Amino acid sequence: MRLRRKPEAKQKLMEHPLVFTPTEDNKGQMQGQWRSVFPHETHPLHVELGTGKGQFLAKASTLRPDINWIGVERIEEPLLQAVRKGEATENTNLRYVWADVENLTDIFATGEIDRIYLHFSDPWPKKRHAKRRLTYRRFLDLYEQVLAPAGDLILKTDSVSLFDFSLEEFQERGWEVIEISRDLHHSPYAAINITTEYEDKFSSRGMPIHYVRVTPPKERAVADEN
Ligand SMILES: C[S@@+](CC[C@H](N)C(=O)[O-])C[C@H]1O[C@@H](n2cnc3c(N)ncnc32)[C@H](O)[C@@H]1O
Numbered sequence: 001m002r003l004r005r006k007p008e009a010k011q012k013l014m015e016h017p018l019v020f021t022p023t024e025d026n027k028g029q030m031q032g033q034w035r036s037v038f039p040h041e042t043h044p045l046h047v048e049l050g051t052g053k054g055q056f057l058a059k060a061s062t063l064r065p066d067i068n069w070i071g072v073e074r075i076e077e078p079l080l081q082a083v084r085k086g087e088a089t090e091n092t093n094l095r096y097v098w099a100d101v102e103n104l105t106d107i108f109a110t111g112e113i114d115r116i117y118l119h120f121s122d123p124w125p126k127k128r129h130a131k132r133r134l135t136y137r138r139f140l141d142l143y144e145q146v147l148a149p150a151g152d153l154i155l156k157t158d159s160v161s162l163f164d165f166s167l168e169e170f171q172e173r174g175w176e177v178i179e180i181s182r183d184l185h186h187s188p189y190a191a192i193n194i195t196t197e198y199e200d201k202f203s204s205r206g207m208p209i210h211y212v213r214v215t216p217p218k219e220r221a222v223a224d225e226n
Contacts, residue, residue, distance in 0.1 A: 009076040013098050018083055021098045022107055032109035038068040039092050044114035047072060049101050049134060050121050054082020056196040061086065061094040063194065068093050072107075074100040101134060101142070108146040116143050116153040120198035123159040135166035140173045144216040152215045156184065158202040163210040174217030184211035 013019050020030055035041040044067050048057055051071030061069045071086075071094075073079040079098055086094045097107055121134040130136060135155065143153055153175075157163050163182075170177065181187035185203055189211060199209055 009080045012080055013076055013083070016083055016096075018086060018094065019079075019096045019098055020107075022103060027106055030107055032112060034070065034095075034108065034112060035068065037095060040066075040068065043068045043093065045070065045112065046115040046117065047108070047113050048117040048119060049104075050074075050118065051082050051096070052078045052120075053197050054078075054085045054096075055200075056117070056119060056194055057082065057094060057096075058085040058089050058091075060194050061091040062089055065091070065093055068095075070095050070097060072097045072099055072101060072104070074098070101139065104142045105145050110145055111148045111151075113146045114148050114151050116147060116151070118153065118155045118157075119196045120157055120202075121155075121162065123157070123162040125159075125161060130165070133162060133165060135162070135169050137169050137173050140169060140175065140216075144173070147216055150215075152178065152213055154211070154213050156196070156199060156209055156211050158198070158207045158209060160210065163212070167212065170212075170214050174219070175214040176217070177212060177214055179211070179213040181211045183208040185209055187211070 014021055034045055046067050047070045049072050051057060051073040054071060057069050057071045060067070071082055073082060073096065076098070079096060083096050086096065099107060118134055124130065124132045131138065147153070155166055167177070179189060181189055184190060184193060185208070195203070203209055
């Protein structure tokens with residue numbers, strides 16, 4: 001018998017009060033408006049791209065009520081799980097966007113985000129798929145647009161090849177490395193670290209977690225390559 005889970009997940013997400021789903025009809029509607037959906041409009045806005053099943057956001061929104069949190073995820077089923085976790089916290093500083101990171105600049109205004117998190121992004125190990133990696137230079141230029149001038153980006157991954165590639169891309173686009181560790185859980189940054197589902201899985205196998213915090217260039221980069 002064919003399982004029909006996807007349409008059900010879609011419907012639930014479309015109707016869920018914590019989820020914004022960009023469409024052709026509402027394109028640009030939320031740009032510059034995100035803070036106003038939260039009770040504390042002045043709190044910084046932190047956005048996790050590729051939220052998956054949402055463990056990080058559920059924990060982070062509880063531990064850091066002084067921050068407004070948004071998760072962006074393109075696949076319905078993990079997102080629905082994330083939303084259910086978030087809902088269970090009853091935190092009011094938490095929202096989700098059902099969208100592809102490709103469309104980030106249609107969802108957020110220039111300078112609207114204070115911090116971006118990329119947690120265990122798909123490594124796309126084949127060279128011909130390099131442009132799909134979420135730290136490919138074209139994506140960095142999108143992040144640069146939506147980040148506030150004093151904003152930053154945190155990347156965590158188990159993948160050495162994605163980490164090395166990302167460092168090259170950051171350098172290529174003029175981003176500055178502020179903190180870095182190739183073994184986050186045994187570094188000074190471990191004390192305030194909040195783990196994700198993938199992080200727990202990989203670290204339980206003894207794999208070191210790679211971590212970097214970067215800031216965009218002071219001068220805005222020109223998107224010159226796709
Ligand atoms: C390997 S999982 C990691 C999930 C979670 N961040 C964690 O650390 O447990 C990567 C997630 O990113 C999502 N993702 C990948 N590319 C994306 C894109 N372009 N836009 C939105 N989500 C994306 C995938 O659907 C998947 O849920």
